[in-house]
Amino acid sequence: MKFSHMADLHLGGWREDTLREIGIKSFEKAVDISINENVDFILISGDLFDSSNPTIEVMASAAKKLYQLKENNIGVYVIEGSHDFSPTGRTILKVFQEAGLLKKVTSADEVDGKLRLRGVKDPKTGTLIYGVSGIRGSLEKATYDVLDRSFLEQNDDKKIFMFHSAIQELKPSSLAHIEAMPISYLPKGFFYYAGGHIHEKGEFELDNYKNVVFPGALFANNIDELLIFKGGGFYIVEFDNGVISKKYVPVKIAPVIVLEINVDGLTSFSIEENIKNDISKKDFTNSIVITKFKGKLEGNISSLNFKKINELIENKGARLVKRDTRGLVFKEFKEIKNVSFTKDKLEEDIISRHKDQVSLKGCPTETIYFVKNLMEILSKEKKEGEKKDDYNNNIIRDSIEYLRKLKLLDGLDENNLS
Numbered sequence: 001m002k003f004s005h006m007a008d009l010h011l012g013g014w015r016e017d018t019l020r021e022i023g024i025k026s027f028e029k030a031v032d033i034s035i036n037e038n039v040d041f042i043l044i045s046g047d048l049f050d051s052s053n054p055t056i057e058v059m060a061s062a063a064k065k066l067y068q069l070k071e072n073n074i075g076v077y078v079i080e081g082s083h084d085f086s087p088t089g090r091t092i093l094k095v096f097q098e099a100g101l102l103k104k105v106t107s108a109d110e111v112d113g114k115l116r117l118r119g120v121k122d123p124k125t126g127t128l129i130y131g132v133s134g135i136r137g138s139l140e141k142a143t144y145d146v147l148d149r150s151f152l153e154q155n156d157d158k159k160i161f162m163f164h165s166a167i168q169e170l171k172p173s174s175l176a177h178i179e180a181m182p183i184s185y186l187p188k189g190f191f192y193y194a195g196g197h198i199h200e201k202g203e204f205e206l207d208n209y210k211n212v213v214f215p216g217a218l219f220a221n222n223i224d225e226l227l228i229f230k231g232g233g234f235y236i237v238e239f240d241n242g243v244i245s246k247k248y249v250p251v252k253i254a255p256v257i258v259l260e261i262n263v264d265g266l267t268s269f270s271i272e273e274n275i276k277n278d279i280s281k282k283d284f285t286n287s288i289v290i291t292k293f294k295g296k297l298e299g300n301i302s303s304l305n306f307k308k309i310n311e312l313i314e315n316k317g318a319r320l321v322k323r324d325t326r327g328l329v330f331k332e333f334k335e336i337k338n339v340s341f342t343k344d345k346l347e348e349d350i351i352s353r354h355k356d357q358v359s360l361k362g363c364p365t366e367t368i369y370f371v372k373n374l375m376e377i378l379s380k381e382k383k384e385g386e387k388k389d390d391y392n393n394n395i396i397r398d399s400i401e402y403l404r405k406l407k408l409l410d411g412l413d414e415n416n417l418s
């Protein structure tokens with residue numbers, strides 16, 4: 001048996017067209033490699049899409065590739081990630097599932113107050129695949145709290161478990177601050193644990209858990225990931241007579257080159273001259289070049305001519321120039337160290353500082369996740385071609401559905417809510 005394991009593709013992420021396209025091309029390449037390698041099926045451990053509601057272009061590109069897999073009789077098994085999960089169940093994954101282009105492996109029944117996963121059997125190999133979606137925060141913990149683990153552990157067929165969570169014992173040190181669950185939350189005795197959510201790749205073995213694998217992101221999702229990982233990839237796993245072999249397959253569409261630019265005590269003109277000299281013998285063909293500025297700048301940031309600097313680099317063939325100015329120190333300001341907040345972290349900080357001002361009686365989740373999920377629903381952007389009335393109605397409908405799910409509407413007249 002042979003399968004591919006991917007995670008955190010975030011199709012549709014990035015504001016810049018070039019980077020968004022590289023993300024999609026990475027998926028296309030990973031699918032082509034998987035077809036050439038004759039895999040039996042593909043696992044996608046969450047965050048196939050960057051949102052539950054991607055653009056038509058992104059959906060079309062994904063549909064085309066997923067259809068190609070279907071034609072090659074390669075099953076695609078997925079769980080939702082923190083990004084393509086929708087608190088109301090309205091995610092594009094549902095559409096692809098109905099179209100037969102992929103299969104969610106997370107359906108479950110409630111038996112004696114416990115959650116009993118049904119699992120999906122891959123018809124070609126007989127492998128049983130189970131999974132829990134990545135839901136933000138305590139809702140996910142609530143799922144694992146009621147998960148019927150002993151049911152999953154009772155026989156030792158060929159079983160794979162898919163999850164989209166950070167594991168406390170396996171967290172990379174750079175992510176020490178993020179929420180994580182103990183590995184004991186996962187059922188024991190599976191031959192492969194297909195992880196997602198952590199964008200750094202890693203293979204682990206711990207007590208009763210063998211072959212716990214995070215393939216990392218298929219392509220970087222933000223400037224820090226570009227700087228640290230440069231690119232991404234996925235795993236091809238072979239399982240033969242009880243012997244497992246794992247191969248990491250890097251997927252490179254465009255090389256990432258970091259160009260350090262020291263501005264210490266220099267004028268705008270001499271900075272440009274230095275860059276010109278520095279890159280004169282370099283070839284940036286097809287590359288993503290990150291200009292990483294550092295040093296003390298006389299004056300403010302507008303004294304740097306970014307347009308000119310980008311032109312110099314683009315003339316050397318770069319596909320895209322992206323700048324990182326976080327290492328700059330301005331004369332007027334003191335240096336601020338380690339400002340590397342993610343949008344998520346910032347939001348959470350702000351919400352937790354104000355959360356005591358609202359009281360949510362009977363809400364089954366923590367205020368912070370309630371606010372974040374609701375914000376996500378309310379901040380959905382109007383899609384191209386979507387009518388304003390439809391857009392408004394959809395947002396109202398999704399909000400009401402979410403509140404109803406949390407049983408916060410009990411006793412209220414729903415018709416008067418909008």
Ligand SMILES: [Mn+2]
Nearest residue numbers: 008047081197
């Ligand atoms: Mn992710």
